[in-house]
Amino acid sequence: MGNAADQVKGWVDQEYRWGFVTTVEADTIPKGLNEDVIRAISARKGEPEFLLERRLKAYRHWLIMIEPKWSTVCYSPIDFQGISYYSAPKSLKDRPGKLDEVDPEVLRTYERLGIPLLEQKRLAGVAVDAVFDSVSVATTYQKELANMGILFCSFSEAVRKYPHLVEKYLGTVVPYNDNFFASLNSAVFTDGSFCYVPPGVRCPVELSTYFRINAENTGQFERTLIIADAGSYVSYLEGCTAPRRDTNQLHAAVVELIALEDAEIRYATVQNWYPGDREGRGGIYNFVTKRGLCAGNRSRISWTQVETGSAITWKYPSVILKGDHSVGQFHGVALTTNFQQADTGTKMTHIGKNTRSTIVNKGIAGGRGQNTYRGLVKVLAGAENSRNFTQCDSLLLGDRCGAHTFPYIEVKNRTAQVEHEASTSKIGEDQLFYCQQRGLSREDAVSMIVNGFCREVIRNLPMEFAVEAQKLLEISLEGSVG
Amino acid sequence: MSGNPMLSIENLHAAIDGKPILRGVNLSVRAGEVHAIMGPNGSGKSTLANVVAGRERYEVRAGSVRYEGRDLLSMPPEERAKEGIFLAFQHPVEIPGVTNLSFLKAALNAVRKHRGLQELDVVEFRGMVLERIRLVEMDEELLLRAVNDGFSGGEKKRNEILQLAVLEPKLAILDETDSGLDIDALKVVAKGVNRLRSPERGIIVVTHYQRLLNYIVPDFVHVLSEGQIVRSGGRELALELEERGYGWVHAPDTANGGEARP
Numbered sequence: 001m002g003n004a005a006d007q008v009k010g011w012v013d014q015e016y017r018w019g020f021v022t023t024v025e026a027d028t029i030p031k032g033l034n035e036d037v038i039r040a041i042s043a044r045k046g047e048p049e050f051l052l053e054r055r056l057k058a059y060r061h062w063l064i065m066i067e068p069k070w071s072t073v074c075y076s077p078i079d080f081q082g083i084s085y086y087s088a089p090k091s092l093k094d095r096p097g098k099l100d101e102v103d104p105e106v107l108r109t110y111e112r113l114g115i116p117l118l119e120q121k122r123l124a125g126v127a128v129d130a131v132f133d134s135v136s137v138a139t140t141y142q143k144e145l146a147n148m149g150i151l152f153c154s155f156s157e158a159v160r161k162y163p164h165l166v167e168k169y170l171g172t173v174v175p176y177n178d179n180f181f182a183s184l185n186s187a188v189f190t191d192g193s194f195c196y197v198p199p200g201v202r203c204p205v206e207l208s209t210y211f212r213i214n215a216e217n218t219g220q221f222e223r224t225l226i227i228a229d230a231g232s233y234v235s236y237l238e239g240c241t242a243p244r245r246d247t248n249q250l251h252a253a254v255v256e257l258i259a260l261e262d263a264e265i266r267y268a269t270v271q272n273w274y275p276g277d278r279e280g281r282g283g284i285y286n287f288v289t290k291r292g293l294c295a296g297n298r299s300r301i302s303w304t305q306v307e308t309g310s311a312i313t314w315k316y317p318s319v320i321l322k323g324d325h326s327v328g329q330f331h332g333v334a335l336t337t338n339f340q341q342a343d344t345g346t347k348m349t350h351i352g353k354n355t356r357s358t359i360v361n362k363g364i365a366g367g368r369g370q371n372t373y374r375g376l377v378k379v380l381a382g383a384e385n386s387r388n389f390t391q392c393d394s395l396l397l398g399d400r401c402g403a404h405t406f407p408y409i410e411v412k413n414r415t416a417q418v419e420h421e422a423s424t425s426k427i428g429e430d431q432l433f434y435c436q437q438r439g440l441s442r443e444d445a446v447s448m449i450v451n452g453f454c455r456e457v458i459r460n461l462p463m464e465f466a467v468e469a470q471k472l473l474e475i476s477l478e479g480s481v482g
Numbered sequence: 483m484s485g486n487p488m489l490s491i492e493n494l495h496a497a498i499d500g501k502p503i504l505r506g507v508n509l510s511v512r513a514g515e516v517h518a519i520m521g522p523n524g525s526g527k528s529t530l531a532n533v534v535a536g537r538e539r540y541e542v543r544a545g546s547v548r549y550e551g552r553d554l555l556s557m558p559p560e561e562r563a564k565e566g567i568f569l570a571f572q573h574p575v576e577i578p579g580v581t582n583l584s585f586l587k588a589a590l591n592a593v594r595k596h597r598g599l600q601e602l603d604v605v606e607f608r609g610m611v612l613e614r615i616r617l618v619e620m621d622e623e624l625l626l627r628a629v630n631d632g633f634s635g636g637e638k639k640r641n642e643i644l645q646l647a648v649l650e651p652k653l654a655i656l657d658e659t660d661s662g663l664d665i666d667a668l669k670v671v672a673k674g675v676n677r678l679r680s681p682e683r684g685i686i687v688v689t690h691y692q693r694l695l696n697y698i699v700p701d702f703v704h705v706l707s708e709g710q711i712v713r714s715g716g717r718e719l720a721l722e723l724e725e726r727g728y729g730w731v732h733a734p735d736t737a738n739g740g741e742a743r744p
């Protein structure tokens with residue numbers, strides 16, 4: 001690829017387009033982590049006692065845990081005392097009842113990000129919960145959804161309004177002692193989205209959360225809980241950005257999905273956190289635990305993720321297939337360029353009979369990016385006739401990047417069928433030349449080839465977001481060949 | 483046929499991975515002309531075609547190539563394509579996951595934009611492609627498949643001709659588009675090329691078979707051997723080659739400087 005590299009060097013460095021900072025007066029709890037900080041967060045949110053107790057329990061457990069070292073990602077140690085665990089725009093101290101009480105700067109931020117929140121401008125067909133640092137700013141379409149019995153609000157609001165649902169389901173999929181970052185999140189989480197779809201209801205719009213990290217030296221620890229009651233359906237999308245900064249910022253989220261009998265949850269992520277600059281300075285550490293529980297028979301959970309951002313991504317959206325005939329799916333694209341690292345994949349745990357899971361992962365590495373797929377397919381003894389199909393493809397865009405695949409398989413039932421296919425290819429000079437000979441620029445050729453490579457995954461996204469994801473890939477790819 | 487040549491190649495030397503392949507090629511193509519290039523395997527025919535199209539793997543060591551009065555060698559490949567140079571590949575490339583239709587659309591829009599024309603909308607584009615695909619008698623189903631992915635040899639070649647018919651270049655270079663084709667497919671290729679024949683266009687056909695030249699009747703035939711054009715003539719040269727093989731034309735034909743120019 002020598003020639004390609006030379007030509008590409010001439011490209012203008014592409015700036016991260018979402019890297020601006022919003023100036024707002026913020027209520028920030030000073031840096032550091034201890035029980036008082038946790039009590040302060042809980043108090044700021046006016047939480048019931050049970051939640052504070054859970055936070056403290058998680059915190060005490062976290063103290064004795066050791067940061068995981070098994071993944072391929074490497075980073076200098078995180079100073080957990082150097083982070084502020086709560087930051088909220090002042091105007092949102094008590095969440096405003098009306099949008100016109102929200103700091104206009106914050107509203108403008110979301111407009112710049114392409115997510116208008118004001119009623120007359122809001123996106124058609126998508127209900128948005130906008131989270132700014134530690135708090136939810138606004139949720140659109142809430143009333144319309146409530147008429148159908150769908151509860152969609154910020155997590156904090158859910159704690160106040162529907163404490164029983166929160167108490168019943170929180171931590172049932174990702175327990176407080178699950179892993180280092182999940183425990184930390186369980187102790188200090190600030191906000192996130194909550195959704196409950198009642199039995200038999202098909203949610204007519206896409207629900208979505210947009211996470212924005214703004215404040216410096218803060219971590220974002222969001223918590224999302226989605227419950228699809230029997231026979232219901234919901235499709236959910238998560239998007240995220242952060243300002244460009246030279247220091248790394250921690251994002252350690254926990255997402256729990258629960259699908260009861262015959263229910264279906266589709267969860268899509270387009271992750272575009274600030275990836276750091278071309279020398280690898282700064283960027284978000286994205287250490288996330290996402291897990292879905294197919295609790296009821298014939299329930300379905302599908303994860304689709306397009307990961308283009310973050311300095312380091314460490315996440316494995318998983319499905320526990322507990323109900324008989326339940327179905328779990330994972331479709332992922334992970335793109336790493338410059339000095340980005342991704343260690344991502346999924347876990348499918350087959351417990352119920354006749355359960356099915358599908359895994360399709362497309363890893364793309366350019367620059368000095370390192371891209372690891374790590375997946376576990378686990379079939380327990382009782383999972384008669386369960387099936388898994390896994391396909392992992394890697395595409396290398398240059399000579400200094402790396403792609404790695406670690407598929408783990410544990411089967412305890414002889415009737416199970418597990419299939420695995422993998423491939424690694426390099427973007428071909430002949431493909432690029434063929435496209436160029438037809439009039440496409442090298443950049444367009446690269447993004448066309450990469451989009452083709454990811455097509456199976458992208459087409460799983462809701463239409464509007466598929467377009468977004470393609471654009472995002474294009475932008476993230478600029479200058480990455482060679 | 484007068485005026486300056488559309489394409490003029492002078493004393494072109496080119497190498498690949500350090501190995502010299504072209505050793506002083508001279509060739510000029512005027513608008514309206516059809517040139518056939520023949521020659522033994524490995525003589526440099528594809529190299530010549532690729533150098534004209536701008537493939538970077540080939541290192542030009544000496545000589546010049548001018549296209550419509552401009553220095554072609556300084557233009558990047560996509561620029562050449564947009565300026566109207568089209569290469570039908572000897573080995574068309576597969577692009578998994580990218581549908582043939584979207585590829586054609588991206589290519590056509592890139593070329594149209596460059597010519598200052600508006601992009602075609604979905605309806606216009608579909609109409610045009612469906613018309614052209616009938617011309618090359620290709621299965622419409624192939625439009626929705628990934629570019630050349632799993633296509634048979636013949637389907638790949640037809641697909642190149644479909645692209646040619648859609649993009650309507652000024653200078654078309656066909657590198658053994660006839661190889662591996664049955665007689666019906668051969669006629670389709672010829673039809674695609676003959677449709678483009680016009681006083682404004684130049685065409686270069688690289689082939690091993692005089693058979694194709696029964697359908698695409700060339701104005702000139704050149705023999706490339708060991709990186710040089712060693713013989714040039716009219717279409718009767720192709721017949722003679724078929725009869726006598728390449729053995730008798732090895733030495734450069736010094737009489738006319740290796741280039742036919744009546």
Ligand SMILES: Nc1ncnc2c1ncn2[C@@H]1O[C@H](COP(=O)(O)OP(=O)(O)OP(=O)(O)O)[C@@H](O)[C@H]1O
Pocket residue numbers: 498499501503521522523524525526527528529530572
């Ligand atoms: N990477 C390479 N390194 C060294 N030699 C090469 C390389 N690529 C091509 N060649 C050589 O260049 C010469 C010319 O090849 P070219 O493809 O131009 O021939 P051709 O005339 O088109 O032949 P054919 O009729 O078989 O298509 C051949 O001898 C080939 O082996």
Ligand SMILES: [Mg+2]
Pocket residue numbers: 527528529572657658
């Ligand atoms: Mg050849």
